[in-house]
Amino acid sequence: MGVKIIVGQIIHCVAPYSVAVIDSGFVIIDECGKIAAIGNASDLETTKKQLNLVAEDTLSLTKTQLLLPGFIDTHIHAPQYSNAGLGYDKPLLEWLDNYTYNLEKKYRDQNFCGTVFQAVVRKTLNHGTTTACYFGSLFYESSLLLATAVAELGQRAFVGKVNMTKLAPDDYVETPEESIENTLKFIKGVADLGNALVQPIITPRFALSVDLEHMKKLGVIAKERDLHIQTHISENKDEVEMVVQLYHDAYANVYDKAGLLTSKTVLAHGIYLSEEEIKLLSERQTSIAHCPESNVNLGSGICDVVNLRQNGVTVGLGTDVAGGASPSIINAMKSAISASTHLSFTKENYKPLNYEDVFYLATLGGAKALSLDDKIGNFQIGKSFDAVIVDLDVENSSVDYLSDCTPQELLQKLVFLGDDRNVIKVYVNGKIVK
Numbered sequence: 001m002g003v004k005i006i007v008g009q010i011i012h013c014v015a016p017y018s019v020a021v022i023d024s025g026f027v028i029i030d031e032c033g034k035i036a037a038i039g040n041a042s043d044l045e046t047t048k049k050q051l052n053l054v055a056e057d058t059l060s061l062t063k064t065q066l067l068l069p070g071f072i073d074t075h076i077h078a079p080q081y082s083n084a085g086l087g088y089d090k091p092l093l094e095w096l097d098n099y100t101y102n103l104e105k106k107y108r109d110q111n112f113c114g115t116v117f118q119a120v121v122r123k124t125l126n127h128g129t130t131t132a133c134y135f136g137s138l139f140y141e142s143s144l145l146l147a148t149a150v151a152e153l154g155q156r157a158f159v160g161k162v163n164m165t166k167l168a169p170d171d172y173v174e175t176p177e178e179s180i181e182n183t184l185k186f187i188k189g190v191a192d193l194g195n196a197l198v199q200p201i202i203t204p205r206f207a208l209s210v211d212l213e214h215m216k217k218l219g220v221i222a223k224e225r226d227l228h229i230q231t232h233i234s235e236n237k238d239e240v241e242m243v244v245q246l247y248h249d250a251y252a253n254v255y256d257k258a259g260l261l262t263s264k265t266v267l268a269h270g271i272y273l274s275e276e277e278i279k280l281l282s283e284r285q286t287s288i289a290h291c292p293e294s295n296v297n298l299g300s301g302i303c304d305v306v307n308l309r310q311n312g313v314t315v316g317l318g319t320d321v322a323g324g325a326s327p328s329i330i331n332a333m334k335s336a337i338s339a340s341t342h343l344s345f346t347k348e349n350y351k352p353l354n355y356e357d358v359f360y361l362a363t364l365g366g367a368k369a370l371s372l373d374d375k376i377g378n379f380q381i382g383k384s385f386d387a388v389i390v391d392l393d394v395e396n397s398s399v400d401y402l403s404d405c406t407p408q409e410l411l412q413k414l415v416f417l418g419d420d421r422n423v424i425k426v427y428v429n430g431k432i433v434k
């Protein structure tokens with residue numbers, strides 16, 4: 001991989017909820033896929049001299065194209081991909097019992113795993129997801145196949161083997177001993193892949209699937225090995241009530257007692273968190289994966305991202321396939337605006353999320369939510385070049401480009417109208433993966 005230069009319109013976030021636009025810019029990517037320089041095109045020649053660059057591969061973007069950081073999906077269930085678009089007639093707990101566990105237990109079958117995992121990784125890459133935080137299945141062998149598919153196709157990802165010891169069908173739970181043993185095997189299996197882009201993540205399904213003692217053990221494994229953690233929180237009113245009845249404590253406090261709230265923890269949903277719980281998450285630097293499409297499909301509710309932001313909680317976007325039907329973070333950006341706007345109809349003086357806010361959530365916000373903002377999320381020098389090139393003038397897409405647009409207008413069109421047809425190139429760590 002040689003040095004690459006991309007010249008054109010660049011948009012990224014350099015601070016929370018703040019978008020930086022370079023109308024005519026450049027990014028230089030070194031042989032290791034890291035960002036060596038970024039600036040205005042007028043300074044390119046001087047920068048090349050300073051860096052002593054000779055032969056290079058330069059790509060000049062057109063006026064309908066933008067260079068953006070890659071999109072980050074902070075919450076997606078790979079095994080559920082084959083159910084995307086199905087079964088949205090039931091709320092969470094019934095949806096899990098009627099559709100989801102029955103599907104996930106099929107992941108004993110290695111052929112089925114292979115087909116679905118290749119498809120979901122390929123599809124998310126095509127939509128510009130350079131980093132995904134995946135729930136696998138209960139089975140460590142199948143979750144390892146997911147990690148293998150991710151490594152083969154060149155995505156950056158966290159992959160979790162799901163931990164469940166109760167509340168699911170008898171043939172889709174493990175004993176606590178099996179759960180720990182298979183989690184350790186899974187962690188070793190991912191390490192053996194030897195791919196720095198793919199990391200294991202500790203994944204208790206939610207507080208109803210495992211008991212406190214078990215969560216504590218998983219918390220210890222995460223702490224000893226410095227691993228990330230993912231689970232669900234406060235998605236549905238019945239779920240919250242069951243957790244409170246079972247543990248006699250608030251949802252977030254249960255995870256805190258288990259040692260699961262760390263700066264490397266991402267919790268999906270967080271719709272019904274109290275002010276005290278939000279404060280606790282902020283103190284623990286634990287993040288929320290906001291999954292607006294899933295929240296509507298499963299009739300769960302609307303997460304108040306503005307309130308989380310005001311109270312210092314980091315938020316990223318998740319597709320939550322298959323609670324969400326769409327594997328696209330472009331779609332999640334649009335859904336997040338829609339959810340926030342609906343919330344504004346019921347609140348006084350409420351300023352909903354706009355296209356810049358959701359672009360932040362999809363990029364730097366997602367990187368922060370996954371504690372990867374030292375590596376990815378924007379085009380800061382030294383970070384890995386995870387990026388997408390989008391074009392708003394592509395034949396047979398949903399966008400007709402009929403009059404000139406500024407870079408900000410191109411981004412708006414992408415957020416409100418765009419899809420994978422507009423994502424024309426995808427890079428992970430400097431390597432083209434679409």
Ligand SMILES: O=c1[nH]c(=O)c2nc[nH]c2[nH]1
Pocket residue numbers: 077092096100205206232235294320323
């Ligand atoms: O959206 C969700 N999807 C799931 O698979 C799940 N499991 C517990 N809670 C969940 N929420």
Ligand SMILES: [Zn+2]
Pocket residue numbers: 075077232268320323
């Ligand atoms: Zn989920």
